[in-house]
Amino acid sequence: MNLSNKKILVTGADGFIGSHLTEELIRQGHNVRAFVLYNSFNSWGWLDESSKEIKSQLNVFSGDIRDPYGVKAAMKGCDVVLHLGALIAIPYSYHSPDTYVDTNIKGTLNLLQAARELEVEKFVHTSTSEVYGTARFVPITEEHPLQGQSPYSASKIGADQMALSFYQSFNTPVTIIRPFNTYGPRQSARAIIPTIISQIASGKTTIKVGALHPTRDFNYVMDTVRGFIAMAESDNVMGEVVNIGSNYEVSIGNTIQLIADVMGKSISIELDEQRIRPEKSEVERLWADNKKAKELLGWEPNYAGIEGLERGLRETAEWFVKPENLGKYKADFYNI
Known part of the structure; x- marks a missing residue:
């Protein structure tokens, strides 16, 4: 069409x-x-x-x-x-x-x-x-x-x-x-990538997260x-x-480290129980x-593999760290 x-x-x-x-x-x-x-x-x-x-x-x-x-x-x-x-x-x-x-x-x-x-x-x-x-x-x-x-x-x-x-x-x-x-850019902080980026961009070095072991296919x-x-x-x-x-399959834990790397920050992880899904509700593995x-x-990802993920994370972080964008997020609160 x-x-x-x-x-x-x-x-x-x-x-x-x-x-x-x-x-x-x-x-x-x-x-x-x-x-x-x-x-x-x-x-x-x-x-x-x-x-x-x-x-x-x-x-x-x-x-x-x-x-x-x-x-x-x-x-x-x-x-x-x-x-x-x-x-x-x-x-x-x-x-x-x-x-x-x-x-x-x-x-x-x-x-x-x-x-x-x-x-x-x-x-x-x-x-x-x-x-x-x-x-x-x-x-x-x-x-x-x-x-x-x-x-x-x-x-x-x-x-x-x-x-x-x-x-x-x-x-x-x-x-x-x-x-x-x-x-x-613009994704809600209820999702893993913006919640990590927004916490780091707000100056936090101890990052609150949920489960680290599930894998995802990020697009x-x-x-x-x-x-x-x-x-x-x-x-x-x-x-x-x-x-x-x-x-391309990557764990949440490895994704968090990639984000810290592209943002040039050293972080520690703190498990936040309210971010943990009920055990049988957690989707453990996704790979498209x-x-x-x-x-x-005729569609293929332009942001493919580890190189594409790193590039996408860098572009996302560059958007979030701008004060006018970061100010729209509440990094101190967990948003369900």
């Missing part, structure tokens, strides 16, 4: 990945409607930080994906939907699982219903590597069993299956992108953004699930097989 002359709705455009994706689509000359969560502060989330050139081309819709009427109003006139809007914090899903069902499952259903009724041309639904749970085999292909090891991952499994059911039942043009652990945000755009453009992915990952992305999308 050629995205030129197509109107693209991005849900979750105010968030970490969504804001980067919205900006890149606009830089490429596309017509974008940014769906942001309504709030009384009139905040557009991270899009408030966009350049004047980007903001001048933004078509912003403030609403809530839990509202089916607002969702349909937002989608009218759009040809392509990139659905990123979701609750994503795993610890908060232990605290308030009902909100995850409402937002992630019912919110996705609202969007699918509207897409079906309005006959959109492409609907890209965002999944997560958390739906795989602890790897039963590596690297993890799209055929890996799904395991709901947290209320968050269970809600995303439900949303994924709802999306696929609309493809199977109604031929709604759905495809599912499944990013592994995306990181980069720099601009690689993830390229994956979304490739999914929107591809004619080969209807009804398919596609992993977007670096195909990205062959399908290469075959169907």
Whole structure:
């Protein structure tokens, strides 16, 4: 699909990945409607930080994906939907699982219903590597069993299956992108990389962390953004699930040391019990097989392997250490 002359709705455009994706689509000359969560502060989330050139081309819709009427109003006139809007914090899903069902499952259903009724041309639904749970085999292909090891991952499994059911039942043009652990500028400090960087950047030498032994497949945000755009453009992915990952596995402990190295700091580690997941809920191992992305999308990570990870961590740290950015984070508090 050629995205030129197509109107693209991005849900979750105010968030970490969504804001980067919205900006890149606009830089490429596309017509974008940014769906942001309504709030009384009139905040557009991270899009408030966009350049004047980007903001001048933004078509912003403030609403809530839990509202089916607002969702349909937002989608009218759009040809392509990139659905990123979701609750994503795993610890908060232990605290308030009902909100995850409402937002992630019912919110996705609202969007699918509207897409079906309005006959959109492409609907890209965002999944997560958390739906795989602890790897039963590596690297993890799209055929890996799904395991709901947290209320968050269970809600995303439900949303994924709802999306696929609309493809199977109604031929709604759905495809599912499944990013592994995306990181980069603007990410919430609830995630491991920004929580370490923000603590170090705030002058701390004793860093509070959770479990060190689990492994992850970290994907720099601009690689993830390229994956979304490739999914929107591809004619080969209807009804398919596609992993977007670096195909490089690294432990949390080694990642923390890499961060300290690229920031030129010597640190010590302090275990913080509140950051530890319940034992059976911890996803012990994630490692993406990205062959399908290469075959169907021609996508490969630009930030690949240890060299790519170090480069991505350096660029992320350079953003965080700027006072105007670091000031938006509360390094002294654990954010669930």
